Amino acid sequence: MSIADNTPASSARRPTIKDVAALAGVSIKTVSRVINGESRVTEETAAKVHQATRALRYLPDAAAAALSRSSHETRTIALLIASVGNPFSSAVFQGVEEVATARHFAVFAASTEGNPETEERLVRAFLSRNVDGLIITPTAVDHRAIAELIGPNLPNVYVDRDPLGIAADVITANNREAARLAVEHLIAHGHHRIAAMTDQLSVSTAVDRRAGYIDALIAADIPLRDEYMIADIGSETDGFVAMEGLLALPHPPTALFASRNMAAIGAIRVLQREHLEHQIALIGMDDIDTGDLFNPPLSVMRQDPVQIGRLAAERLFARIDNDTSLPQQIIVPAELVARGSGEIRHKHGRS
Amino acid sequence: MSIADNTPASSARRPTIKDVAALAGVSIKTVSRVINGESRVTEETAAKVHQATRALRYLPDAAAAALSRSSHETRTIALLIASVGNPFSSAVFQGVEEVATARHFAVFAASTEGNPETEERLVRAFLSRNVDGLIITPTAVDHRAIAELIGPNLPNVYVDRDPLGIAADVITANNREAARLAVEHLIAHGHHRIAAMTDQLSVSTAVDRRAGYIDALIAADIPLRDEYMIADIGSETDGFVAMEGLLALPHPPTALFASRNMAAIGAIRVLQREHLEHQIALIGMDDIDTGDLFNPPLSVMRQDPVQIGRLAAERLFARIDNDTSLPQQIIVPAELVARGSGEIRHKHGRS
DNA sequence: ATGAAAGCGCTAACAC
DNA sequence: GTGTTAGCGCTTTCAT
Numbered sequence: 001m002s003i004a005d006n007t008p009a010s011s012a013r014r015p016t017i018k019d020v021a022a023l024a025g026v027s028i029k030t031v032s033r034v035i036n037g038e039s040r041v042t043e044e045t046a047a048k049v050h051q052a053t054r055a056l057r058y059l060p061d062a063a064a065a066a067l068s069r070s071s072h073e074t075r076t077i078a079l080l081i082a083s084v085g086n087p088f089s090s091a092v093f094q095g096v097e098e099v100a101t102a103r104h105f106a107v108f109a110a111s112t113e114g115n116p117e118t119e120e121r122l123v124r125a126f127l128s129r130n131v132d133g134l135i136i137t138p139t140a141v142d143h144r145a146i147a148e149l150i151g152p153n154l155p156n157v158y159v160d161r162d163p164l165g166i167a168a169d170v171i172t173a174n175n176r177e178a179a180r181l182a183v184e185h186l187i188a189h190g191h192h193r194i195a196a197m198t199d200q201l202s203v204s205t206a207v208d209r210r211a212g213y214i215d216a217l218i219a220a221d222i223p224l225r226d227e228y229m230i231a232d233i234g235s236e237t238d239g240f241v242a243m244e245g246l247l248a249l250p251h252p253p254t255a256l257f258a259s260r261n262m263a264a265i266g267a268i269r270v271l272q273r274e275h276l277e278h279q280i281a282l283i284g285m286d287d288i289d290t291g292d293l294f295n296p297p298l299s300v301m302r303q304d305p306v307q308i309g310r311l312a313a314e315r316l317f318a319r320i321d322n323d324t325s326l327p328q329q330i331i332v333p334a335e336l337v338a339r340g341s342g343e344i345r346h347k348h349g350r351s
Numbered sequence: 352m353s354i355a356d357n358t359p360a361s362s363a364r365r366p367t368i369k370d371v372a373a374l375a376g377v378s379i380k381t382v383s384r385v386i387n388g389e390s391r392v393t394e395e396t397a398a399k400v401h402q403a404t405r406a407l408r409y410l411p412d413a414a415a416a417a418l419s420r421s422s423h424e425t426r427t428i429a430l431l432i433a434s435v436g437n438p439f440s441s442a443v444f445q446g447v448e449e450v451a452t453a454r455h456f457a458v459f460a461a462s463t464e465g466n467p468e469t470e471e472r473l474v475r476a477f478l479s480r481n482v483d484g485l486i487i488t489p490t491a492v493d494h495r496a497i498a499e500l501i502g503p504n505l506p507n508v509y510v511d512r513d514p515l516g517i518a519a520d521v522i523t524a525n526n527r528e529a530a531r532l533a534v535e536h537l538i539a540h541g542h543h544r545i546a547a548m549t550d551q552l553s554v555s556t557a558v559d560r561r562a563g564y565i566d567a568l569i570a571a572d573i574p575l576r577d578e579y580m581i582a583d584i585g586s587e588t589d590g591f592v593a594m595e596g597l598l599a600l601p602h603p604p605t606a607l608f609a610s611r612n613m614a615a616i617g618a619i620r621v622l623q624r625e626h627l628e629h630q631i632a633l634i635g636m637d638d639i640d641t642g643d644l645f646n647p648p649l650s651v652m653r654q655d656p657v658q659i660g661r662l663a664a665e666r667l668f669a670r671i672d673n674d675t676s677l678p679q680q681i682i683v684p685a686e687l688v689a690r691g692s693g694e695i696r697h698k699h700g701r702s
Numbered sequence: 703a704t705g706a707a708a709g710c711g712c713t714a715a716c717a718c
Numbered sequence: 719g720t721g722t723t724a725g726c727g728c729t730t731t732c733a734t
């Protein structure tokens with residue numbers, strides 16, 4: 001150790017396979033064999049290599065390995081969700097992560113925030129990073145451009161909504177039926193003046209849930225009223241404002257089907273403020289985990305977003321494993337959870 | 352086009368920089384220059400290249416680029432959260448994503464589920480994938496091994512909890528003060544018999560919040576009671592069971608500080624079942640977004656996990672940008688949100 | 703059972 | 719302004 005110790009500090013560099021080979025006194029190919037568990041190596045040689053990797057804290061460079069591997073697989077998938085801040089999206093992520101982890105895949109997750117430009121930017125970013133597949137919550141636009149971008153050879157699966165203009169694997173809830181059941185439940189509790197709040201109608205789930213609402217009313221011979229069918233609810237504030245509007249009608253509804261959790265939350269805030277929470281029935285869709293603690297406890301059509309995520313990941317891995325069957329549409333049924341707010345009966349006599 | 356068209360289908364392969372160069376009639380280096388916006392290229396040449404990239408739907412291979420770039424940066428960071436299913440973790444993710452997206456970085460996100468082995472496995476997986484930095488929610492173990500794994504040159508920042516045994520950038524809430532304020536608030540409403548639920552005491556946040564609870568009691572000359580200090584609450588069920596235990600005491604508490612949202616939720620379920628929700632005061636920590644809709648509305652010390660995520664990401668990017676200052680401890684204050692449950696006064700006369 | 707050489711897709715360094 | 723060469727860290731192919 002000289003006074004001016006200007007050895008090119010190898011400590012700053014991450015060790016490479018070369019360093020391991022040098023320390024173990026073998027060729028890099030042998031190190032590669034040991035790391036990848038190819039068996040044609042002596043116990044003794046393998047031991048030397050293992051010792052060297054541990055001594056250097058060597059971790060293989062996955063990107064370099066992927067590059068040289070003929071398949072180019074990175075053991076990485078991408079997940080595009082609506083928003084990291086949305087409990088539904090998080091639950092989907094949870095399901096995806098569960099399956100991906102079991103397969104030793106890493107997950108890139110990002111939010112589109114419903115924005116098509118963001119969606120496309122993210123798809124490009126992840127394609128560029130050589131993901132082995134994509135799970136996408138589609139935004140409300142023609143998805144042919146996205147599909148062309150992804151190309152015919154890279155596995156991709158859609159969740160929550162049908163992508164417009166393309167045939168692909170899709171995992172969704174039984175939106176239309178679930179909405180119909182919810183509204184039938186309200187009708188069974190004596191309601192005729194039933195309002196519905198949905199997302200913007202360019203989103204397939206909104207269309208489907210609205211259709212289910214209409215199905216139920218028609219089946220019960222209840223005339224549709226335009227002023228009860230509120231679309232474009234994209235935030236709690238939208239739900240809040242819409243509920244205020246409903247209450248201001250000459251004939252306000254006696255029940256509400258809120259087809260998104262944001263809509264339900266906004267509406268409940270108004271109902272509680274007006275002390276109508278025990279007068280007007282409400283069924284949400286998208287569960288809120290603590291809905292049982294609300295005043296009154298919130299009845300919902302409970303989707304199973306974790307399961308949706310799991311199934312999406314399983315479908316994706318099936319494609320990654322070269323399943324070439326036709327695109328599948330998988331439906332995860334929602335179930336009615338009656339906790340109170342949806343069982344408020346219509347009291348005849350209110351205006 | 353011959354009858355037996357067995358051209359090696361170039362359509363199956365992703366186009367490379369070579370394909371673009373060939374189509375544009377230039378060298379690959381020129382394509383590289385155009386892609387990376389290095390200016391020393393004729394307008395005309397650039398146009399040809401752009402046209403070729405569009406025609407082939409070319410996307411550069413980020414991994415190969417990173418490998419050849421001397422810095423080896425991948426514009427990718429990793430985030431280890433407690434659990435994707437936990438709203439607090441999701442909010443942290445939201446803050447991180449916001450900042451990362453602005454810097455055009457992609458985010459690997461994964462859950463440790465509080466498991467040290469999982470944490471180490473994930474760190475290895477992400478190091479191997481050449482992330483440019485890590486944001487970690489530390490599990491309750493000595494982190495020197497993890498720190499050695501990461502090495503001295505890779506930026507890493509910790510969130511929510513102090514990592515044990517190492518000095519590093521950490522972003523946390525003001526856990527001790529927040530807990531003290533919460534308990535003081537309960538004392539100010541006439542309570543002396545105040546219980547506290549915390550996580551396992553190997554987690555720094557639990558220790559700090561418990562200390563704040565003790566601070567408040569000591570300052571008010573209220574004797575500590577072991578049976579009121581419940582640790583190891585790791586799930587809603589734990590909170591539920593603990594609350595049942597508290598109610599079964601000879602002298603049950605008249606107020607509760609629930610230092611995790613799971614604890615609060617479990618406790619409220621018991622209180623509602625026993626119709627005590629308007630008798631026993633409760634303040635949570637970790638906000639529940641819809642706590643205002645509970646019966647009664649839930650008072651909390653509201654942390655700002657999105658802000659914690661943002662600050663963590665900003666700190667990480669500062670390190671990535673070669674900030675070499677000493678490790679920083681950043682505190683994000685929690686604020687008292689008084690919505691009702693925490694303002695229930697002690698009614699003298701109850702046993 | 704082990705190693706040498708070529709090359710994955712790209713950028714760095716240097717030529718012209 | 720543009721092209722050539724070398725090489726990032728690894729796996730593949732082929733030799734020994």
